[in-house]
Amino acid sequence: MNSRRASAAPQAKSAAASASPWRARRRDREVKREAVIRAAARAFNHKGYHNTSLDDIAAALEVTKPTVYYYVTNKEHLLFQCFLAGVEPIRAAFREVKDRQATGRERLSAVLRHYGEAVASEFGWCMVRAEDQDLSPAMSRHIKALKSEIDQGIRRLIREGLEDGSIGSCDPKMTAFALAGALNWIAHWYREDQSLTPAEIAAAFVTLFEGGLQPRSASQAAPRASLRRRVRIAR
Amino acid sequence: MNSRRASAAPQAKSAAASASPWRARRRDREVKREAVIRAAARAFNHKGYHNTSLDDIAAALEVTKPTVYYYVTNKEHLLFQCFLAGVEPIRAAFREVKDRQATGRERLSAVLRHYGEAVASEFGWCMVRAEDQDLSPAMSRHIKALKSEIDQGIRRLIREGLEDGSIGSCDPKMTAFALAGALNWIAHWYREDQSLTPAEIAAAFVTLFEGGLQPRSASQAAPRASLRRRVRIAR
């Protein structure tokens, strides 16, 4: 009860003190604000949004609730910030591939790799699970818009792949749903099973998306008869 | 305020009254219990578990909260029942394909089709989103066990497909995660976008899983150069 504020924030006010103390203060504040967001993300990851109280978050930072409120306006705002932190890398991925000279499929795969890594990141859960039901109409609209932007971006890359022949015939909408869904779902199991790095997972997924389950070429149409066991006379 | 209990349950006590009234009562009770579960599922679908109060559920049934508690023990039990109702068709799908003489991939695809339809069903959301964090340790264990059973079932079918040559080289674990994830995610968007039936969605997904994005055969390695636009001199 008396060991509080042991390490609320690194408080690294070392070098670069040349600027006005005002500036330093402001930076300090920003650093702490981000620490609050990050702590919230971790707590949401661990216990879920609704099972996390602001007291929990405060406790994790070794401060009290009013201190948290000093940096963020309310709980849903906190979730919203986590969401933004989560989607930003994905939007960056889209921007990045825009300038790339490659087929639609290649650019799509690049985006999906970043997407997968983002979902497995610290903010992945919040991004994937930020629900309109938990947010005010205004924020809900904002989040929906961002989600839609990403969805449309994926569909566009798919269409471009269809046009340049790098992607085989498919429905862009359903395909986008399937790809994004598989990646989003990573947030559900990655906490428990961290046997692979986010990059490895993303790579494995993209490989599957590209090639599908069917064996390429060769033995495709003729499964080795010797292994066709399981004939079971059950009925 | 005085029009309550308009239609709490069909109350079909018509024929088959031959049995003892005891039996009739019991059936009645069971019917109503299922109506409660169903109402809960609908409410959870619509507003999410945490944003749904038992008063909401009661109101939807045009009864009061104690009446709901007369049929179920508590809120988490309600979620658990919804979960069970959601997974049962999937377990049935596994049982069904067990007796089927087909390649691993064919059996896997059959299961995935049922899986997709189950996720798009009334209980899909509850099944997919029942979180351990919201449940007591005992129920959490139970749900985890069922989820694991399904996961292992998918992996097994994948391994069998690998063995009989109907599935190309892949990591069963990651592949199972990707497939299940894509399908689970249907629950997130199906409420808003019902332009396709669950069966159509499942079919589209399975087609994608099987074939992948790359075009089969033919023009695969050589995208039509004429369409390779987008050379953009941005950097």
Added chain:
DNA sequence: TAGAATATCTACTCATGAGTATGATCGAGC
């Protein structure tokens, strides 16, 4: 038709958690 189940309601308790009013403290500049 009395009485026993069965089914439902009214009117609570109680805990939790979001958000706040108010005051203490601390560091910087004068």
Added chain:
DNA sequence: GCTCGATCATACTCATGAGTAGATATTCTA
């Protein structure tokens, strides 16, 4: 040393919602 603004804590308010106690209605049985 004093003041002022930034920061943080104590100690609340207040609404919501899970779950219950006990009364009441309804239906079946004897």
